[in-house]
Amino acid sequence: MKFFIDTANIEEIKEAGSWGVLDGVTTNPSLMAKESGKSFEEMVKEICSIVNGPISVEETKEKAGDIVKEAVELSKIHKNIVVKVPITEEGLKAMKELRKKGVKTNCTLVFSANQALMAAKAGANYVSVFVGRLDDIGENGMDVVRETVECFRKQNIKAEIIVASVRNTEHVTEAAKSGAEIATIPFGVMKEMVRHSLTDAGIKKFMEDWKKVKK
Numbered sequence: 001m002k003f004f005i006d007t008a009n010i011e012e013i014k015e016a017g018s019w020g021v022l023d024g025v026t027t028n029p030s031l032m033a034k035e036s037g038k039s040f041e042e043m044v045k046e047i048c049s050i051v052n053g054p055i056s057v058e059e060t061k062e063k064a065g066d067i068v069k070e071a072v073e074l075s076k077i078h079k080n081i082v083v084k085v086p087i088t089e090e091g092l093k094a095m096k097e098l099r100k101k102g103v104k105t106n107c108t109l110v111f112s113a114n115q116a117l118m119a120a121k122a123g124a125n126y127v128s129v130f131v132g133r134l135d136d137i138g139e140n141g142m143d144v145v146r147e148t149v150e151c152f153r154k155q156n157i158k159a160e161i162i163v164a165s166v167r168n169t170e171h172v173t174e175a176a177k178s179g180a181e182i183a184t185i186p187f188g189v190m191k192e193m194v195r196h197s198l199t200d201a202g203i204k205k206f207m208e209d210w211k212k213v214k215k
Contacts, residue, residue, distance in 0.1 A: 001177045004054070004184035006164070008032045008043060012187040013050050019194075025102045026106070026128075026164065026184040028084065029060060030063065041077060048078040054126070056106045058084035064093035067209035068101070075103045082126065084108040092122040099123030113147040120152070120159035126182070131175075132165035141165070142174045149179045169193050 001210045002023035005016045008031040016022045025047055035043060048055050055078065059070045067090065071083040085091045095105045099122075106126040107119035111134055116127045129148055131141025147162055152161065162182040163175035169192050175183040187192075 001180065002161070002182045003190075003191065004056075004182055006031070006046070006166070006184040006186050008035050009187070010035075010043070010050070013047060013122075016187060016190055017050050019111070020199040021190075022051055022053070024055065024182070024184075025051050026056040026084075028058045028108070033136055035121045044077050047054075048080055051080075053080060054078050054082045054104070054106075056082045056126070057083050057110075057154070058108065062088075062090060064097070065089045066167060067091065067094035068097045071098050071103050071105070072101060082106045083123035084128075086118055086123070091116060095119065095122040095124050113151050115160070116159075117151060117155075120157045124159050126160050126162050127182070128164040129173055129180075131163055132167040134165075135167065142178065143204070145175065145180055146178045148174070153179070 001135055003021050004024040004026050005013055005022055006026045007013060008027040013025060034038060044057055057074055059067050060069050061067045067085060074083050075081050083093055084106045086109045087107050098105050104125045106128055107124035108128045108207060110116050110127055110129050116129060119127050129145050130147060134141035134144060148161055160181040162184055163180045164184050166172060166185050166189055169189060172183050172185060172193060
């Protein structure tokens with residue numbers, strides 16, 4: 001399974017990239033708004049210079065024609081750009097046209113297997129299922145991921161499933177177990193994935209014992 005980082009923070013991207021585990025980046029307008037001092041295009045170009053993989057940036061229009069126009073312009077920033085398009089009727093129309101134009105799309109804000117199927121049918125390259133937000137309303141987000149994976153496998157659908165809105169390390173484990181191709185993970189959760197109390201205790205003990213060894 002591929003690991004994407006869900007952030008627009010350059011320092012977080014650089015740090016996660018230095019670990020050798022990063023395959024891509026996902027951003028959205030909310031994440032971009034948290035960062036300051038640089039223009040949108042400057043931030044995107046810098047991210048693309050750090051990570052050699054898919055970089056998802058979100059379009060901000062509502063009508064299909066406007067979505068297509070903006071997505072085409074975004075795709076010109078860098079060859080690795082993937083344009084995030086919400087799952088709406090207009091979004092479906094736009095993804096169909098963008099597929100013809102060779103612009104890669106990531107269908108976002110997906111909360112059901114049916115939405116995922118529609119997005120893939122329209123031409124999305126990636127489908128982002130938001131597990132955390134489903135959990136927030138009392139549903140099991142990972143059940144939707146597992147259902148979507150099963151549908152895609154049985155129907156031989158090539159779009160890749162991104163497990164998004166990840167809130168904890170268990171979401172990542174379950175994403176891997178489900179067979180989803182990608183999890184996009186906040187930096188804080190990535191750090192938690194590396195750590196374990198027994199690892200910390202083991203390192204401490206080894207270092208204490210090493211001090212007793214004759215040099």
